[in-house]
Amino acid sequence: MPTGPYAEIPRVDAYEKVRGRAIYGTDNNPSGVAYGAFVTATIGRGRITAMDLSEAQSIDGVRLIVNHEHTSDLQPARFIMQHGFAFQSYSPVLTPNVAYRGQPVALVVADTLESAIEAASRIRVSYEEHPFAATLDSERAEPVPQAEAATAWPIDDIVVGDAETVYADAAVKVDATYTMPTQHQNPMELIGTVAAWDGDHLTVYEGTQNAGACKFGLAEQLGIPPENVTVISPYTGGGFGQKNTMQSQQVLTAFAARELGRPVKVVVPRRQTFHDSSFRPATRQRVRLAADSAGRFTAALYDVDAQTSMHDFFQSEHADTAARHYGYGAFRSFTRLVRTDTPTPGYMRAPFEHATAFAIESAVDELAYEHGMDPVQIRLLNDTDTDIVDGLPHSSRHVSECLRRGAELFGWDRRTPEPRSMVAQNGDLIGMGVAIGLYAGSGGPNRASVRATRDGIIEISLGVHEMGQGIRTAIANVVARHLNVAPESVTAILGDTRGVPQMLTAGSWGSASSIPAAEAVCEALREALDALGTNAPEGASPAEILALADHDELSVEAATFAPGQNRDALGEIDTGHVAPSGPVYPDFITYSYAAHFVEVRVEQTTRRIRVPRVVSVFDCGRVLSPRTARSQAIGGVVWGVGGALREAGEVDPRYGGVLNADMAEYLVPVNADIGSIEVGFIDEPDPMVNRSGVKGLGEVVLVGVAPAITNAIYHATGVRARHLPVRIEDLV
Amino acid sequence: MSDDRKRTIEKRPWSITRRAVLASGSAVGALAAFGLKTPAMAQETTPAAPAAFLPRVLVSFAVNGVTQDIDLDPRTSLLDALRETIGLTGTKKGCDHGQCGACTVHVDGRRVASCLTLAAQVADREITTIEGLGDDEALHPMQQAFIDHDALQCGYCTPGQIMAAVACVHEGHAGSEAEIREYMSGNICRCGAYPGIVAAIRNAAQVMEG
Secondary structure (H helix, E strand, C coil), rough: CCCCCCCCCCCCCHHHCCCCCCCCCCHHCCCEEEEEEEEEHHHHHEEEECCCCCCCCCCCCCEEEEEECCCCCCCCCEEHHHHCCCCCCCCCCCCCCCEECCEEEEEEEEHHHHHHHHHHHHCCEEEEECHHHHHHHCCCCEEHHHCCCCCCCCCCEEEEHHHHHHHHEEEEEEEEEEEEEECCCCCCCCCCEEEEEEEEEEEEECCCCCCCHHHHHHHHHHHHHHHHHEEEEECCCCCCCCCCCCCHHHHHHHHHHHHHHEEEEEEECCCHHHHCCCCCEEEEEEEEEECCCCCCEEEEEEEEEEEEEECCCCCCCCHHHHHCCCCCCEEEEEEEEEECCCCCCCCCCCCHHHHHHHHHHHHHHHHHHCCCCCCCHHHHHCCCCEEECCCCCCCCCCHHHHHHHHHHHHHHHCCCCCCCCCCCCCCCCEEEEEEEEEECCEEEEEEEEEEECCCCCCEEEEECCCCCCCCHHHHHHHHHHHHCCCHEEEECCCCCCCCCCCCCCCCCCCCHHHHHHHHHHHHCCCHHHHCCCCCCCCCCHHHHHHHHHHHEEEEEEEEECCCCCCHHHHHHHHHCCCCCECCCCCEEEEEEEEEEEEEEEEECCCCEEEEEEEEEEEEEEECCCHHHHHHHHHHHHHHHHHHHCCCCCCCCCCEEEEECCCCCCCCCHHHHHHHHEEEECCCCCCCCCHHHHHHHCCCCCCCCHHHHHHHHHHHHCCCCCECCCHHHHHHH | HHHHHHHHHHHHCCCCCCCHHHCCCCHHHHHHCCCCCHHHHHHHHCCCCCCCHHHCCEEEEEEEEEEEEEECCCCCCCCHHHHHHCCCCCCCCCCCCCCCCCCCCEEEEEEEEEEEEEHHCCCEEEEEEEEHHECCCEEHHHHHHHHHCCCCCCCCCCCEEEHHHHHHHHCCHHHHHHHHHHCCCCCCCCCCCCHHHHHHHHHHHHHHHH
């Protein structure tokens, strides 16, 4: 079995996608489908006192109006981080309560979408209004120390050494607070559900990262056996964490379809996705960082305030990553969760690490300037082989190599350190900045089955979802290598509960969980083929061996686990739960790494910021699919540009909700915002974390881009941005 | 470049807008004024009634060379007519506000946001969607270039990107990378495939222009 770098193959589903033939959840139109539209709350918090449906009911084509008076038999959703299935424990429309502005209060179903929308607009709702806290800074917001928060999996503050004392006595130090607003995932595919009943069996078509949770969660909420639910999600039109669990509309759509006895489709409008799904919580991070005279980090104090909702504790993992950026002599974190009257925040791509890197890597840059040291050199100096928190070795940590290779590709040696010292011919200020990023190398259990036929079909079923990251291509590449077949002959059944149990695809553990299982099941197939005793020549394909043995087909199954896990973990994914392990394993710790080098140009009079050039190098373990990995890495850098310079949910604390809840006002990067992005990979397999040597890529690619940009802005202008996004007015 | 954009708007061969129809109080009147076929029953409605019965309209247009005679609610967008009535789901809904470009189709060869276009507006016009851009025998050069440059990830914005990209070349706006970036900025790709999209358009433009 060859073990070297993987060959570059084209994206296996690109053909279907460029022809418009890839079928996404709400592309499905079962016969007789009816359409749903939501009525949403127009108050910040309170209770419905009356709902006048008369006008809406008179609209031609209206078939059903679902509100809290009809849903008493439905069970509320349970929060995924309390061992449930949903992005939050709060279920709109199941009670007369309003927990936040914009939550659904009724669902109208009609023969046409147009009638449903009109009828929804004609429902008159009366409310009793209650006071609320819309933002981190609201007077009624409630901070709770995270270590005291009642949760299924508590997270303690981190204490290594006596950081307070070391910091107090240090010669060189920085003390700065960094803030970030709420941000919204905004995958291009809207959240939506098509629900169709056949007798007592429910089939749901949905773009999701977690078909397993949808299956078991719907069964629980509807009070039916899980085996009566099928969830089909072969393609997800972008997830970025928004679609990692059950959404509010799912149970309501399924309920309406059951009531009506006909299929129902609900596509949640973009504005409503801002108001009733997860988002990146607003944060306030204070970093106190000290160094000795040589530039070694002797102490770091890290205080985090992270937003959560009133109904759930969305736990912060900011400090876990912060403690692993460098080999600090001492470290102490203190995290508070700040409760607000909003949906529960969630796992938007690099949910904590993007914010953590902004704070830590900005502080490191500030310290480097305080110390008069080169920003690359100070990072190399403070790299570490050992995890300061658990005292375990890193299974692989090539961040210094990422820095060195990136610096060379970028031409870091051309940089003059003084702020405002580099000016382009047209007068633009040039800035060059660097930052590193890291992301936990997690893994989980996965089941796999494969069927090989004499006709050359290789059909593999794995517990993972394709959402653009290219997992179908990686699977085809791996299976092709292990079975000696062409990648095109491999069909993968993913995101489909009719196959093996579907685990949540998130946390950059999709490949690290499913690829070892793919390898194991290929190995099992090889053994089963060998057992046929055909004496087939070395390198024969399964089809050739089956022909020699006069067998039509052969199917085998396998299961794999992350280090330290056993078969108990399968019980979790078999029941729709999530069972990741890592980054702290029994004998080592695993992270993926990034080093980003950014050039900015700041126009002197307008202060317009452009990012013409980025060079990024990644250590993600073995690269399974070079082409799709490169695209994913480039996309992560684009996300970083958005995170640093564009994206912010605007909230008016007097009213709640999100003011800029559409694609014109919530600014994400467009084509004209993006310049040259060069990415590279270390492509060294991790020797310990799993048999495939895979860590993870989807999130680390974004981590550190934002501080590399703000550090470059400081270099260009001398202005230190401690709040994202950085806009023109911040540099005037 | 902004001058070019202005001219593009002025040259648009129709002037009725979705907003005008919706705001007219009587959709029938607006559509009739626009020369559309309306069923006879439409004349019997009372426009002033608050929850007025809405008429249906019969609209005929060609999609990928096939004539479609459809009976629909006059408020139906071209996007919803394509996806929900005709069953061509390659065209995607990303915002329904003309802000993201996922729904881009060609109307008489010009790129439009089908979510901001009423189906009734395109009577007697030729619509091309992603399904009509290439066939089983041969992909359109732009489709092939998107594969070759991996100009996509999740694929949801891809049909709109490709339709916009073909139009971008036909408009003569693919002369440089900077020009392509500017003229493709109405199509958001949240996966961030922009560098691949620009490379694909550069490449396809050469093939298309022979």
